[in-house]
Every structure is written in C-alpha cells, then in structure tokens.
Amino acid sequence: MTSKGPEEEHPSVTLFRQYLRIRTVQPKPDYGTNPTLSSILLNSHTDVVPVFKECWSHDPFEAFKDSEGYIYARGAQDMKCISIQYLEAVRMLKMEGHQFPRTIHMTFVPDEEVGGHQGMELFVQRPEFQALRAGFALDEGLANPTDAFTVFYSERSPWWVRVTSTGKPGHGSRFIEDTAAEKLHKVVSSILAFREKEWQRLQSNPHLKEGAVTSVNLTKLEGGVAYNVVPATMSASFDFRVAPDVDLKAFEEQLQSWCQAAGEGVTFEFGQKWMQPQVTPTDDSNPWWAAFSRACKDMNLTLEPEILPAATDSRYLRAVGVPALGFSPMNRTPVLLHDHDERLHEAVFLRGVDIYTRLLPALASVPALPSES
Ligand SMILES: CSCC[C@H](NC=O)C(=O)O
Numbered sequence: 001m002t003s004k005g006p007e008e009e010h011p012s013v014t015l016f017r018q019y020l021r022i023r024t025v026q027p028k029p030d031y032g033t034n035p036t037l038s039s040i041l042l043n044s045h046t047d048v049v050p051v052f053k054e055c056w057s058h059d060p061f062e063a064f065k066d067s068e069g070y071i072y073a074r075g076a077q078d079m080k081c082i083s084i085q086y087l088e089a090v091r092m093l094k095m096e097g098h099q100f101p102r103t104i105h106m107t108f109v110p111d112e113e114v115g116g117h118q119g120m121e122l123f124v125q126r127p128e129f130q131a132l133r134a135g136f137a138l139d140e141g142l143a144n145p146t147d148a149f150t151v152f153y154s155e156r157s158p159w160w161v162r163v164t165s166t167g168k169p170g171h172g173s174r175f176i177e178d179t180a181a182e183k184l185h186k187v188v189s190s191i192l193a194f195r196e197k198e199w200q201r202l203q204s205n206p207h208l209k210e211g212a213v214t215s216v217n218l219t220k221l222e223g224g225v226a227y228n229v230v231p232a233t234m235s236a237s238f239d240f241r242v243a244p245d246v247d248l249k250a251f252e253e254q255l256q257s258w259c260q261a262a263g264e265g266v267t268f269e270f271g272q273k274w275m276q277p278q279v280t281p282t283d284d285s286n287p288w289w290a291a292f293s294r295a296c297k298d299m300n301l302t303l304e305p306e307i308l309p310a311a312t313d314s315r316y317l318r319a320v321g322v323p324a325l326g327f328s329p330m331n332r333t334p335v336l337l338h339d340h341d342e343r344l345h346e347a348v349f350l351r352g353v354d355i356y357t358r359l360l361p362a363l364a365s366v367p368a369l370p371s372e373s
Pocket residue numbers: 112113114115116158272310311312
C-alpha cells in the first residue's frame with residue numbers, strides 16, 4: 001500500500017505531496033502569486049435554460065455523445081463547457097508546475113439565465129467579491145460557425161418595458177371612441193416602426209453587427225375579458241436591447257413621447273432597466289486586451305470583436321469597474337444556445353481547454369498596471 005511507485009500512487013497522496021512542496025514558510029510564505037497585483041476572474045454560470053424535451057434528438061440531460069463526437073445537452077454551449085474548460089486548463093497548468101504573478105480565481109454563479117439578480121448582481125456588492133481584487137474577467141460569449149472566434153467587449157442594455165393603456169369600456173357592438181386597444185395599437189405601431197428602422201439600418205450596413213443596433217420584440221399582449229366587452233385596460237410588453245452608444249435618457253424620452261402621442265392614459269413601467277452600459281477597450285491601450293489578443297494571435301486564432309446582443313453577468317462586472325471579455329472558444333460551431341439539440345463537438349471542447357491553457361498564463365502575467373505600482 002505504501003510502497004507503490006509514482007505511477008501507482010493514489011491521486012490524493014500525489015496532491016498532498018505537491019502541496020507540501022510549496023514553500024509557505026513564515027515570515028515570507030510563497031503563496032505562489034504576487035498578491036499586490038489584481039487577479040484574473042474566470043466566471044461561469046451554473047444554471048441553464050429549460051428544454052422542450054420532445055424536440056430533442058437525445059435526452060438533454062444525458063450528455064449523449066454520437067458516433068461523430070457531438071455531445072448533446074442543455075448547457076453544452078451555455079455554458080457548462082466553459083466551466084469545465086477553465087477547471088481543466090487550470091489543472092493542466094498546475095500539474096505542469098506553472099505559477100504566475102497574478103492569482104486566478106474561478107467563480108461558478110447561479111441565476112444568470114434569469115438576470116443574475118440573486119447571483120452576480122448581489123455578489124459584486126459583497127466584501128467577498130472585493131476580496132478577490134479582480135482586475136480583469138473572462139465570461140461567456142457565443143459560438144462562431146466560421147473559422148473565427150467571436151469576442152465580446154460590451155453588451156446591449158436590456159430594457160423590459162410594459163406599456164399599459166386605459167380607455168373607455170363598453171358593449172362590443174358599439175363604435176366606442178378612445179379605447180384602450182386603439183391607443184395601445186398606436187404605441188405598438190410606433191415601436192414596431194422603430195424596430196423596422198433599426199433592422200434596415202443593420203441590413204444596409206455590412207459593417208454593423210447585430211449588437212451595434214437596438215432591437216425590440218413585442219413579447220406579450222394582455223387584456224380583455226370577453227368577445228363583446230371592450231376592455232378598460234390592455235397592455236403590451238417589449239424586450240428592448242439598447243445598443244451601448246445610445247443616449248439612454250433620450251431613449252426613455254422617446255418611449256415617453258410614443259406613449260403620449262397615443263393619447264391619454266397610456267403609461268409604461270420597467271421590468272428590467274439596465275443603465276450602466278460599459279465598453280471594454282479593444283486596443284493596445286488596454287493591457288488586458290493586448291495580452292488576450294496577442295495570445296490569440298500566437299495561436300493563429302482569428303478574433304471577431306463584437307457587442308453581445310444579449311445580456312450576461314459581464315455587465316455587473318464591467319459596472320463595478322472590472323474590464324471583461326465574453327469569450328466562448330467555439331469556432332466552426334453553430335450558435336445553439338437556448339435551442340433544441342444544443343451540442344458541442346468534443347474536439348472543439350478539447351481545443352478550448354488548450355486555448356485557455358495559453359490565454360491564462362498570458363493574462364495572469366500582465367505586468368503591474370500604472371494603478372498597481
Ligand atoms: C436581461 S436579464 C436576462 C438575461 C438573459 N441572459 C441570457 O440569455 C438575456 O435575456 O439576455
């Protein structure tokens with residue numbers, strides 16, 4: 001039992017012996033890092049979105065691997081792949097005995113898919129978060145079907161808006177004026193006309209990517225009690241995703257004026273209203289970007305920097321001053337997050353581990369910033 005050679009040694013014993021080799025001797029313990037420098041935060045969320053099981057080729061929680069190597073599961077792209085890739089890359093680097101000036105932290109947070117309000121939004125306000133001293137963060141991005149890799153340096157601001165219209169009720173057989181439905185229809189038309197304008201702007205400019213324009217969808221209509229009763233109130237809910245260069249105050253005034261123009265008794269409320277869009281600079285003035293893009297270049301990876309159309313926990317990190325990049329190392333992969341048959345090829349997954357084993361040393365070795373010296 002005790003005389004086994006190294007190849008047979010119990011992994012717990014190996015880990016114990018590795019730990020013993022780190023010279024954490026007081027009064028100058030070598031904790032393996034330069035604790036005066038800010039750290040690298042590798043963030044991932046553990047929750048996934050629901051499934052329509054009957055629309056899947058395989059049980060979405062079985063992680064079935066087909067004969068070609070595609071792994072089918074909810075979370076295969078969003079974002080259980082990345083959680084394990086971080087862990088595997090860090091494990092490899094530790095196994096090879098690497099140490100870097102900056103500490104690498106990993107966070108596995110809940111509730112991203114429902115807005116992060118009980119997750120990252122709270123966490124960034126906690127002393128435990130401050131204690132991590134994060135200087136830079138990596139978080140999720142999206143797959144890219146081409147050879148290139150997409151990297152997200154900002155996100156659109158989610159604004160969930162419910163417009164409520166009130167008007168004259170009455171019998172369904174009559175020509176009633178000033179009804180809730182008629183006024184709601186006007187607001188819906190104004191907002192959908194704006195949607196069309198943004199869509200055309202996106203279509204007509206090949207340099208613009210989806211995240212650079214504002215999108216909106218009508219996602220809910222509520223109201224009414226019976227065919228022959230004109231209701232006194234009706235509402236429409238919209239999912240706006242506001243581009244980061246939009247003047248948010250002016251945009252809110254625009255919403256106000258669409259409602260006003262529809263008539264009396266039309267109001268709106270927010271279900272979600274993000275007011276702190278931030279952009280992580282993607283030029284060499286940002287040393288984190290310089291290290292990230294240089295490491296990618298060294299691996300011959302083509303990067304496509306974009307604004308994320310949706311919202312992730314990166315917005316909370318950026319809002320408290322931690323520059324963040326959204327990066328899911330999945331090229332040649334269709335974007336299947338939240339979709340039926342979400343899947344990832346095992347070779348793409350494994351390459352992602354390799355990519356992180358190159359990225360992490362580069363990021364964790366960024367020299368002291370002017371603010372850190
Ligand atoms: C705006 S809170 C919801 C966050 C959600 N994130 C991922 O899909 C999204 O709808 O973008």
